[in-house]
Amino acid sequence: MSDTGRQDMGDKLSSSMKPESQKTMTEQATDKMKGMYDSVASTMQPEGQKSTGQKMTDGVSGNSNENSESMTDKAKDTMGMQK
Template identity: 65%
Template sequence: MTDTGRQSFTDKASSAVKPDSQKSTTEQASDKAKGMYDSIASSAQPESQKSTGQQVGDSVNSNSNENSGSLADKAKDLFGMNDK
């Protein structure tokens, strides 16, 4: 079960299974945007308002490199404004 506006674990898994080399440019951009939005939402939403499943998923994801960086950097990445 997902919290409102958050990506489901099934969506994340199905996106991760298909290699980027087999995805269209649109699919790659969509995956990146969804991931960035979910990462920002994860950081912004208080733990007390998350479902148990979402808390576990966020805990696992917080250890990945995808979630490193400030909220400002995440927002810049989402809109392609980061100079990385």
């Protein structure tokens, strides 16, 4: 369950499962816009007002108003896939 106006974890997961090369231009643009909006919404929403599910989703995706590395980034870093 996501907070009002935030991207649902299911939407994020389904979007990330399909390779970019198989997405249409419209899907790519939509994903990018949703991601940007969700990132801004996450940063603006105080941690104390987020639901437990939204906090977990933000922690995994890296959308948080705390300056910490996301679990996804940590995994990529461990596997040598980071920048």
